[in-house]
Amino acid sequence: MQHYKKILVVCPAGAVTGGPEALHQLTAHMNALGLPAYMCYLPFSESAIAPAAYARYKTQSAPYEDAPGNLIIFPEVYPMLALKVKKAQAGLWWLxxxxxxxxxHIWGLHDKVRYLKRVIQGRRxxxxxxxxxxxxxxxQTEHSSxxxxxxxxxxxxxxxxxxxxxxxxxxxxxxxxKQNTILYNPTKGWKVTESLIKAYPDWRFEPxxxxxxEQLSEKLYQAKLYIDFGHHPGRDRMPREAAMHGCCLITGKLGSAGNTVDLPMPPQYKLDSNANGFVEQFGLLAADIMGDFPKHFTAFGPYRKWLQDESRIFKEQIQKIFHQSINSA
Incomplete structure (x- = not known):
């Protein structure tokens, strides 16, 4: 791949979620490799700086510049902005x-209508x-690949x-x-989680x-189990962070959770939330995790080791893509 005069990594200003953190990480790792990478915040007409949560990455920002020799990397939710690039090279990072x-994954027609609305709005x-x-x-995932x-x-x-x-x-x-607490993200697969909370009223489910x-880290450190029956659009951060705090995981099989490349945890901890007997199957597994936690904690050892290798792979991929050698640590 050619060397670029400037690499702009586009990110919505003020956003603090998994995707924006990945974009700041990408820019920071590029900078560490000596690449001229900058955050470029939306809307382009306004100046912005990194949110406080990402100040640790020490990225710099630059204005949008569609110029020859530049590379502009957009998150996949901004394809129409990428198509408007005329002089620079445009890229999409599929997070x-x-x-x-x-x-x-609610109903096929429902999803098609949602996409059609975005087309009409000029966003897809x-x-x-x-x-x-x-x-x-x-x-980012085999799922999107x-x-x-x-x-x-x-x-x-x-x-x-x-x-x-x-x-x-x-x-x-x-x-x-570790406590017999089941943690969940209320924005991920809420209908399934709600059915489990109703089925097991004596268990402690905490959103x-x-x-x-710091508060999130403490909560993950104390709990035995984290569940996620959402649609797993990418390599979601919360399950990974939960595992590195010693939680066991139970997930569904939607999206990137449906393969062993993006979420290579033991298959017995992935349950089909649409299957007959799912609620009972979850109950048996969750009860066994809470009753014999050391056994299940050990089962997640290989997955945690895999997670610890992610940062090295990420940096090596950046270096390979841009054919650069490390200039600074």
């Missing part, structure tokens, strides 16, 4: 497939990614990693303090919301 397709192209072949494509290949596009693998503060063993030092990083 989520479901969010691009507006797919929620007719024909999906088949309309985006002139753009560079970077893919499979879709892109079906559209005649061979994407460039580019994963991310969770916060490196969580990639040590410091939250795995002991398990005797993970409205917490700063």
């Amino acid at each position: 989520s497939l479901e969010n691009f397709l507006e797919r929620r 192209p007719w024909g999906g990614a088949k309309s985006l072949k002139q753009i560079l494509h970077f893919s 499979s879709y892109l290949r079906s559209c005649g596009i061979e994407p460039i693998p580019l994963i991310d990693s969770i916060n490196e503060d969580f990639l040590t063993d410091r939250f795995l030092d002991r398990i005797d303090h 993970v919301k409205g917490l700063n990083r």
